[in-house]
Amino acid sequence: MFNYYESYLSVRGGSGGKTFTQAIDNGRVTMTGTDLDGRHFQHIVFYQNGKIAERKFSLNGEMRSHLVYGSYIRKADGTIVRFKKGTKIGRHGKARHFEDLFGHKGVCHSWYSNGRLIRQKYIYDNRITAYEYRARKPFTVKDYNGNILYEITGILVNSYSNMLNGCHSVLDNRMHEWFSETAPFEVKKKGKIIYAGQYANRQRVGKWVEDGVTGFYEHGVLIPKTLYNTPVEKLDPLRILKLQNAQLRMALMSKITPYRIAKCGTVIHKEKDMELFSIKNFDVNILKVKCPTTKSLYYLRVPKDSKKCEEARQWTFGVGEDLEQPIKFAIET
């Protein structure tokens, strides 16, 4: 087990799961063998003053990566990322990668800070700059002849994976893969918005434009424009609860205050995050539940004779019909 700050080598496994530890100040550890997929590997780690200074990794005799901390990392495809002088650790630096963009050859320069893309520039082989992106600043994208293709606002995908997967041009993907979810984005072509949107909690929210077509989202759910623009006080919770689609119900109910929801009916039982509502002149009761992943509140319709939240929730899983006992889930997401 290695990491940059560890000047120890720990080997685990073998008979009885025995472990031994060897402190290393200066030296080298070489591991060779075959991995779980039967490929021959060699991993050499060099230590200097109790810290890892260099790592070399090869598979089936081919060098896959060579990392010299504070200097550079060279990958199997020839990409070199040079670290900023003096940073010693981390993935600060610049990469250069020869590749195609919009069907033309060129070179992509990328700058990283802590592994995050902060700047990217692509130059075609005829020396025309396709684009130069600097974090958060609007920029234009030009075609091979220097004509403006797109005007872009937003943050390009800056996850660690760009650096790890070859430092490619972010724009050499489909348009919906260009942007980070952390800020609103917009792509204009000839002055017309062709793609725009924003996320909240990984879900689409607000106004979106895709291929020039406008849509409106709430909690990741596409909702009609008229409903989106309807003032919240004019939305009728009882009408919303009658909608067939559970996600649409969730999205619209999320706009209504809990006070107004509570006024629709009476809460007959409460349990953890759940609430069971009984509503006058309604064929069913309403069970409010919280999604464990998105934390969105869903309003599920359960039988009118439901008395307890968990009992109603279990009914939705088929307990009493296909299953006898209440279900205990090993994983719920």
Added chain:
Amino acid sequence: MFKYEKAYRQGEILIFKVKSLKGINIRGRNYEKPRRVLNGVIREGEKEGHEHKIVIRTCLECGTKNRLPDIIDENKAPVCGQCKKPLTIEKSTATLEMFGEETGALKTDEPVTLIHPEHKKVELPKGEYVVKVQKEATGKNKSASVKD
């Protein structure tokens, strides 16, 4: 009625690990001829890419054991980190059959993963599973599967 060993839930999708699918009536109320689902999609989402989908982890092309992210990116089918081939269950040992919209059967000789862009992944060990969809009441003594 059937007995299960372990239960998993991802949104409205319920998965029950059973000892054997033999003898279990999983055809549901609306019996239809079993439909083999090669792409592993249990349920289509309202939006493109928002589906509950079974994928493999070990690439059939290069044998790489992939570690999938907790939540996959919208509209991005998971691919092998090494050879970039899609990790669909087609051609793998996993078979998914759906009976209409509400129930299904999954058999697999290798670990598979249930993915969705809004819910965390659910890792399923090899075995036999009953697939069901959560239901809700639509009126007095009437119910339908949850639609989203």
